[in-house]
Amino acid sequence: PVQIDIENLSLSFGNTEVLKGVNLAIRPGEFFAFLGPSGSGKSTLLRAIAGFGPTPKGQIKLDGQDIVGSVPWQRNVGMVFQSYALWPHMTVAKNVAFGLEERKVPASEIGPKVRAALELVGMGDYAERFPSQLSGGQQQRVALARTIVVEPRVLLLDEPLSNLDANLRVQMRQDLLKLQRRLGITTIFVTHDQEEANTICDRIAVMADGVVQQIGRPDEVYDN
Numbered sequence: 001p002v003q004i005d006i007e008n009l010s011l012s013f014g015n016t017e018v019l020k021g022v023n024l025a026i027r028p029g030e031f032f033a034f035l036g037p038s039g040s041g042k043s044t045l046l047r048a049i050a051g052f053g054p055t056p057k058g059q060i061k062l063d064g065q066d067i068v069g070s071v072p073w074q075r076n077v078g079m080v081f082q083s084y085a086l087w088p089h090m091t092v093a094k095n096v097a098f099g100l101e102e103r104k105v106p107a108s109e110i111g112p113k114v115r116a117a118l119e120l121v122g123m124g125d126y127a128e129r130f131p132s133q134l135s136g137g138q139q140q141r142v143a144l145a146r147t148i149v150v151e152p153r154v155l156l157l158d159e160p161l162s163n164l165d166a167n168l169r170v171q172m173r174q175d176l177l178k179l180q181r182r183l184g185i186t187t188i189f190v191t192h193d194q195e196e197a198n199t200i201c202d203r204i205a206v207m208a209d210g211v212v213q214q215i216g217r218p219d220e221v222y223d224n
């Protein structure tokens with residue numbers, strides 16, 4: 001797994017600076033949370049790691065190599081969005097296969113990889129369904145499968161559970177944690193829900209107004 005070092009990272013939209021010198025070291029294989037209120041810069045920071053949005057100042061290093069300025073597809077960083085963003089006209093299997101086809105993975109390898117990814121998220125029986133035939137939780141699992149099937153170096157989750165109803169959200173926490181441990185992939189989870197971060201994550205960076213205010217294990221981080 002990959003170590004992530006973020007050094008002196010600043011980012012502006014026009015004249016408005018929304019990240020104001022972020023410093024963070026995320027350990028290989030860690031399940032890490034960005035926690036904070038709406039507007040504190042969590043999503044902007046996550047998107048900067050994925051390579052979306054304006055180019056920041058400062059450095060984002062994966063195993064020591066700075067990726068600022070490189071384009072998203074060169075980074076091999078996987079991101080799951082709050083809104084799932086599945087293609088409605090494609091089956092589950094096609095949705096998951098798409099990234100492999102784009103990367104010119106040999107056709108003979110695509111089927112087995114898609115099946116393995118769907119099994120991992122507990123959706124092995126749904127390959128031929130369409131997204132509209134699935135519940136929100138099932139769609140979120142497919143979105144996860146689509147991201148992990150290409151074996152990204154880093155997994156970024158932008159409020160992945162916030163569109164689910166309360167019971168399912170609690171249940172999915174454990175599934176997400178199990179999946180992360182099984183893959184052993186360095187993972188960043190964005191949430192505004194402290195309980196959610198406490199339940200799932202190894203360490204938490206509490207963000208406020210574009211900076212990291214506190215960083216530590218759940219038992220070390222307090223609401224203020």
Ligand code: ADP
Nearest residue numbers: 013016018036037038039040041042043044045
């Ligand atoms: P969070 O994820 O913590 O809710 P965001 O990273 O989405 O916070 O937003 C941080 C700040 O940046 C907010 O003030 C937001 O309005 C602003 N912002 C986010 N995206 C854009 C954008 N594309 N253009 C201008 N301002 C933006």
Ligand code: ADP
Nearest residue numbers: 013038039042043044047053081082083158159
């Ligand atoms: P979320 O909280 O789900 O990340 P937001 O409502 O913060 O969603 O942002 C949705 C989209 O709008 C993002 O692409 C973000 O960059 C953009 N955005 C957020 N705030 C602003 C803003 N003040 N001006 C322009 N775009 C913004």
